[in-house]
Amino acid sequence: MDKSKGIFVALVFMALALYPFVGGGGYGIDIVTKIMIYAILALSLELLVGTTGLVCFGQAAFFGIGAYAAVLFSGEQGAASILWLLPASMLAAAVYALAVGALSLRTRGVYFIMVTLAFAQMAYFVVHDTPLGGGTDGIYLYFRPTLGEKLKFDEPLVMYLFSLGTLVFVFGFLTVLLNSRFGRALAGIRVNEQRMRGTGFTTYPYKLAAFVISGGLAGLGGALFAIKDGFVNPELMSWHLSGAALMMIILGGLGHLRGALIGAFAFLLLQEFFKAEAIFGEFAKHWHLGMGIVIIAAVAVLPRGLVGLPEVLRKRLAGSGGGESRIGGLKSAQGGAK
Amino acid sequence: MDLTTFLIQCLNAFQYGLLLFLVASGLTLIFGIMGVINLAHGSFYMIGAYLAYALAPVVASAIGGGFFATLLVGVVLSVVFGYLLEWAFYSYLYERDHLQQVLMTYGLILVFEELRSLLVGDNVYSVEIPQVLAGSIPLSEVMTYPTYRLFVSAICLVLVGAMFWVFARTRLGMMIRAGASNREMVQSLGIDISFLYRVVFAAGFALAAFAGMVAAPVSTVYPGMGGEVLIICFVVVVIGGIGSIQGALVAALLIGFVDTFGKVLVPGAAGVMVYLAMALILLWKPDGLFKAG
Numbered sequence: 001m002d003k004s005k006g007i008f009v010a011l012v013f014m015a016l017a018l019y020p021f022v023g024g025g026g027y028g029i030d031i032v033t034k035i036m037i038y039a040i041l042a043l044s045l046e047l048l049v050g051t052t053g054l055v056c057f058g059q060a061a062f063f064g065i066g067a068y069a070a071v072l073f074s075g076e077q078g079a080a081s082i083l084w085l086l087p088a089s090m091l092a093a094a095v096y097a098l099a100v101g102a103l104s105l106r107t108r109g110v111y112f113i114m115v116t117l118a119f120a121q122m123a124y125f126v127v128h129d130t131p132l133g134g135g136t137d138g139i140y141l142y143f144r145p146t147l148g149e150k151l152k153f154d155e156p157l158v159m160y161l162f163s164l165g166t167l168v169f170v171f172g173f174l175t176v177l178l179n180s181r182f183g184r185a186l187a188g189i190r191v192n193e194q195r196m197r198g199t200g201f202t203t204y205p206y207k208l209a210a211f212v213i214s215g216g217l218a219g220l221g222g223a224l225f226a227i228k229d230g231f232v233n234p235e236l237m238s239w240h241l242s243g244a245a246l247m248m249i250i251l252g253g254l255g256h257l258r259g260a261l262i263g264a265f266a267f268l269l270l271q272e273f274f275k276a277e278a279i280f281g282e283f284a285k286h287w288h289l290g291m292g293i294v295i296i297a298a299v300a301v302l303p304r305g306l307v308g309l310p311e312v313l314r315k316r317l318a319g320s321g322g323g324e325s326r327i328g329g330l331k332s333a334q335g336g337a338k
Numbered sequence: 339m340d341l342t343t344f345l346i347q348c349l350n351a352f353q354y355g356l357l358l359f360l361v362a363s364g365l366t367l368i369f370g371i372m373g374v375i376n377l378a379h380g381s382f383y384m385i386g387a388y389l390a391y392a393l394a395p396v397v398a399s400a401i402g403g404g405f406f407a408t409l410l411v412g413v414v415l416s417v418v419f420g421y422l423l424e425w426a427f428y429s430y431l432y433e434r435d436h437l438q439q440v441l442m443t444y445g446l447i448l449v450f451e452e453l454r455s456l457l458v459g460d461n462v463y464s465v466e467i468p469q470v471l472a473g474s475i476p477l478s479e480v481m482t483y484p485t486y487r488l489f490v491s492a493i494c495l496v497l498v499g500a501m502f503w504v505f506a507r508t509r510l511g512m513m514i515r516a517g518a519s520n521r522e523m524v525q526s527l528g529i530d531i532s533f534l535y536r537v538v539f540a541a542g543f544a545l546a547a548f549a550g551m552v553a554a555p556v557s558t559v560y561p562g563m564g565g566e567v568l569i570i571c572f573v574v575v576v577i578g579g580i581g582s583i584q585g586a587l588v589a590a591l592l593i594g595f596v597d598t599f600g601k602v603l604v605p606g607a608a609g610v611m612v613y614l615a616m617a618l619i620l621l622w623k624p625d626g627l628f629k630a631g
Contacts, residue, residue, distance in 0.1 A: 106624055107620055107621075107625075111576055111624055114572060114576040114620070115617060117613075118573075118613040118614075118616045118620075119617065121569075121609070121613040122613050122617070124609075125607070125613075126610075128609070129606060129610075246437075247441055247444055250440065250441045251441060288448040288451055288452040289449060289452035289453070289456075291445075292446065292448030292449035293449060295441060295444065295445030295448070296442055296445040296449070299442040303438060
C-alpha cells in the first residue's frame with residue numbers, strides 16, 4: 001500500500017516536470033506555478049493541522065510575511081541572490097511564528113483557531129495601515145532575484161522549475177521529518193496529548209517547533225509568490241487565504257502529505273475550471289456557485305477527503321454499501337475542540 | 339471628548355454590541371449544543387439584510403407595506419428557511435469531524451453569496467428608515483441622536499430578555515440545556531432531539547437574519563457584509579466562552595465598546611483593537627470569560 005502511494009506522488013512530480021515541455025502554454029505554466037506555490041503553503045499547514053492536530057487559522061500571515069520580506073530585503077539597487085533571499089524570508093516568517101506560537105499554544109481547540117486568527121489579523125492590519133508595507137496598494141519588487149549568472153527569475157520557465165524543485169524539496173523534507181522521532185511525537189500529540197505527557201514528553205516544545213517549522217515553510221511559499229508576481233499586497237495576509245489553505249487540506253484529506261498536494265491542485269483547478277469563460281460564458285463570473293456545490297457534494301460523499309476516493313470507489317464497485325459506514329472516521333484530527 | 343460625544347459613542351457601542359449579540363448567540367448555541375462550527379452564520383445575517391431590502395416592495399404591494407410588516411414576513415421566512423436548511427444540510431453534520439463541518443459550511447457561504455449575486459446583484463443598497471422612527475432626539479443644544487438607533491437597541495434588549503427567559507424558565511429552554519449536556523440521555527427520556535436541534539437552528543438563523551434586517555437601514559446592504567460579521571461574531575463567541583449565552587452577551591458588549599471607542603480614540607489602529615482585545619483576553623483566560631460547563 002505504502003509503495004503505491006509513493007509511486008503516485010513520484011508520478012505527479014514527474015508529470016509536473018514534463019508539463020512545460022509537452023504542450024504547457026504560457027498561461028498554463030503561470031497557473032501551475034501558482035498552484036505549486038500554494039501547495040507549499042498547504043503542506044506547511046498540513047504539518048500543523050493534519051499531523052499535530054493544531055488547527056491554525058492564520059497561516060496566511062506567515063505566507064504574507066515571507067512575501068513582504070522577500071520584497072523588502074531585495075531592495076531597489078539590484079538583483080539579489082535567491083540563495084540568501086529565500087532563507088532570509090523564511091527566517092522572518094519563522095521568527096514571527098515563534099512569537100505567535102509561544103503565546104497561542106497556551107490555548108487549545110477552537111480557542112487556538114481564533115488566537116491564531118487574531119495574530120494574523122494584527123499582522124494584516126500592520127501592513128494594511130502603516131507605511132512599512134505600502135498600505136492597501138502593496139509594493140513592487142524592483143528586481144527579481146537571480147541564481148548565479150544564468151538563471152534569472154523573470155523567465156516563467158525558470159520560475160516554474162524552481163517552484164517545482166522547492167515543492168519537491170518541501171515534500172521530501174516533511175516526509176523525512178514525519179518519519180523521524182520528532183514526527184512520531186507530533187502524531188502522538190495529535191492522537192492523545194495527555195498520554196504523551198504521561199510517557200514523559202514535554203509536549204510544548206514539540207508543538208512550538210512544529211509551529212515554527214510550519215511558519216518558515218509558509219514563508220518560503222510566500223517569498224516564491226512575491227518573486228513570481230513581482231508584487232505584494234495585504235490581501236496575501238487576509239483570513240480568506242488562511243481559510244482557503246485550510247479548505248485545500250481538508251478537501252484533499254487530512255493526515256496525509258499527499259492530501260495537501262491533491263487538495264491544493266483540486267481546489268485551484270476547480271476554481272480555474274469554474275472561472276473559464278470558454279466553458280461557462282457569461283455565467284463564469286458566478287464561479288463561486290459551482291465551487292460551493294462541488295465542496296458540499298465532496299463533504300457529503302467523501303468523509304475522508306479526496307485521499308479517500310479510491311477506497312470509496314472500491315467499496316461502491318464491490319457493492320458493499322458504499323462509504324456511509326465510514327462517517328465520523330476521522331474524529332481524531334481535531335483534538336479536544338468542542 | 340466632551341460628555342455628550344462620550345454619551346453618543348456609548349449609545350452607538352451599546353447598539354452595535356447588542357446587534358452582535360443577536361448574531362453571536364445563535365452561533366454560540368449551534369456551536370455549544372450541536373457541536374457544529376457554522377461558518378455560514380454570517381451569511382444568515384447577510385440574507386436578513388437583503389431580505390429587508392428585497393421584501394420591502396413585495397410586502398408593500400401585497401399588504402400595504404411598512405417596515406414592520408416587512409420585518410415580520412422576513413422573520414417568518416427565515417424561520418422556515420432555517421428549519422429546511424438544518425434538515426437538508428446540517429442534520430448529517432453532527433456526527434462528523436469539526437473540520438468537515440468547516441468545509442461544508444464554507445461551501446454554503448460560496449453558494450449563498452452567489453445566489454445573492456444572481457438574485458439581487460452586487461450593488462450596494464440602502465434601506466429606508468421607517469417614517470415613525472426617522473427623527474432624532476436632542477441630547478444637548480447642538481447634538482442629537484437618531485431615534486432609529488435607539489429603537490434598534492430597545493428591540494434588541496427585548497429580544498435578549500426574552501431569550502434569557504426562554505432559556506432559564508421554560509420547558510423548551512430546559513430541554514435545550516439538557517440536550518447540550520447529554521444528547522443520548524435526553525433522547526432516552528423520550529424527547530425528540532432532532533426536532534429540538536431543528537428548532538434551535540431555526541431560531542439561530544432567525545436571530546441572525548433579524549439582526550441583519552434591523553441593521554440594514556443603519557449600515558446599508560452590501561456584498562461581503564456576511565464575512566465581516568462572521569469573523570467578529572467568532573471573536574465574540576470565543577471571548578465569551580463557547581456555548582455560553584451570558585458570555586456571548588458580555589463579550590458582544592465588550593467588543594461593541596472596544597470597536598467603537600477604538601475608532602474614535604486610535605483611528606490609525608482601529609482594525610487591530612478588536613483582535614488585540616481577543617488575544618489579551620484569551621492569553622489571560624484560555625477558555626474565554628464564561629466557560630460553559
